[in-house]
Amino acid sequence: MNFINRIGAAVSAYGGPDFAWRLATGLSRRPVVLTYHRVLSSSDEVVDKTQRDVTKGEFRAHVKRLLSRRRPVTLYDIVKGEIGDGQVFAITFDDGYGDNFRTAAPILRELGVPAAVFVTTDPVSGRGWLWWDRLAYALTLSVGKSVSALGRNFEIASEADVWTAQAELTRTLKRATDRGAVIREIAEQSGMGNEPPPGLYLTWDDVRALRDDGWEIGAHTRSHRILTSLPREDAEIEIDECAREITDETGTGPRLFAYPNGRPGDFDDGIIAHLKETGFVGACASDAGPESNEPDPFAVKRIAPKGGEPASVFRLRVSGLYYKLRR
Ligand SMILES: [Zn+2]
Structure with missing residues (x-):
């Protein structure tokens, strides 16, 4: 508490x-x-x-x-x-x-x-995801994988690792001008589709x-x-x-x-x-x-x-x- x-x-x-x-x-x-x-x-x-x-x-x-x-x-x-x-x-x-x-x-x-x-x-x-949803979804699908982004490697072994990576990436990406490209790269590594869930x-x-x-x-x-x-x-x-x-x-x-x-x-x-x-x-x-x-x-x-x-x-x-x- x-x-x-x-x-x-x-x-x-x-x-x-x-x-x-x-x-x-x-x-x-x-x-x-x-x-x-x-x-x-x-x-x-x-x-x-x-x-x-x-x-x-x-x-x-x-x-x-x-x-x-x-x-x-x-x-x-x-x-x-x-x-x-x-x-x-x-x-x-x-x-x-x-x-x-x-x-x-x-x-x-x-x-x-x-x-x-x-x-x-x-x-x-219908022009795609809100960026933080796409990031969260991609990282959730990446459990058991490692994800490289912003010149770093994130080992995503568990749900806790998803949250840690997400918090770190969100801090940097909130004001980043190349955010779209970084998230696209993470999404591609996760194998997720481009469209948000209906x-x-x-x-x-x-x-x-x-x-x-x-x-x-x-x-x-x-x-x-x-x-x-x-x-x-x-x-x-x-x-x-x-x-x-x-x-x-x-x-x-x-x-x-x-x-x-x-x-x-x-x-x-x-x-x-x-x-x-x-x-x-x-x-x-x-x-x-x-x-x-x-x-x-x-x-x-x-x-x-x-x-x-x-x-x-x-x-x-x-x-x-x-x-x-x-x-
Ligand atoms: Zn808002």
């Missing part, structure tokens, strides 16, 4: 299971924006175990827990500051995974909760169905490159082409954006100015805790619950205490 899990357990043990929650909701009336990637059901293939995606059961429990204390609103309402009184929450999804439509949407429809999805257009348009990513038909269901369709670039790692012109193309494709496919231009990776340093004033010029009204960062009382509409903070976390840690995350303890 890591440090934060121990704190969560200790706080719950001290004051009963809802103590942390009561403490935190008493402290904070700030809007809470959650961010998820995949929502897994038992039939889904897990291509990347290091992502710690939530299961369908965990996702439903999170939303029901939030509904018992807070009112669901849209991210757009939060960005525009139109949320009225009381405590609110909004749900978002990043990247454009197919299970958002298959698994999460029916749960949210049943519970009457709106959502936004930030679409990366390359995988949704249903891993949303299709445009799925996106249109989500739109018809009331979801906000936001933009998350074309290929998920970290915008500040690119020459400005290329960063603008990543944004503009993504927005153009969403407009062509759904009939509506996206109003909201999520920065790839979304940490401080992954976006800057120039990127924000370009988003404003292009017609966006807000943008989300990643996993930085609950919002302040007056959110910066172009750096909306979000909470990223992980699969396998105890309910006490979910409560600590929503309360913001988790992020204070982590500092």
Whole structure:
């Protein structure tokens, strides 16, 4: 059990299971924006175990827990500051995974909760994998082999070796300009096919169905490159082409954006100015805790619950205490 899990357990043990929650909701009336990637059901293939995606059961429990204390609103309402009184929450999804439509949407429809999805257009348009999925899948298929990449040799004897190699390669490849070629080489050594498993990513038909269901369709670039790692012109193309494709496919231009990776340093004033010029009204960062009382509409903070976390840690995350303890 890591440090934060121990704190969560200790706080719950001290004051009963809802103590942390009561403490935190008493402290904070700030809007809470959650961010998820995949929502897994038992039939889904897990291509990347290091992502710690939530299961369908965990996702439903999170939303029901939030509904018992807070009112669901849209991210757009939060960005525009139109949320009225009381405590609110909004749900978002990043990247454009197919299970958002298959698994999460029916749960949210049943519970009457709106959502936004930030679409990366390359995988949704069938132009291949998101790079980290392809890397994880290739390494998983390489157990029992050795893989050479970046002038090194990775012996992949077990699942633990997959995770070690993946962590090391991911660190280097996140901002590498030759990333595509390196991953292609690793994929070729693994013998995997070029196409992602069917249903891993949303299709445009799925996106249109989500739109018809009331979801906000936001933009998350074309290929998920970290915008500040690119020459400005290329960063603008990543944004503009993504927005153009969403407009062509759904009939509506996206109003909201999520920065790839979304940490401080992954976006800057120039990127924000370009988003404003292009017609966006807000943008989300990643996993930085609950919002302040007056959110910066172009750096909306979000909470990223992980699969396998105890309910006490979910409560600590929503309360913001988790992020204070982590500092
Ligand atoms: Zn993303």
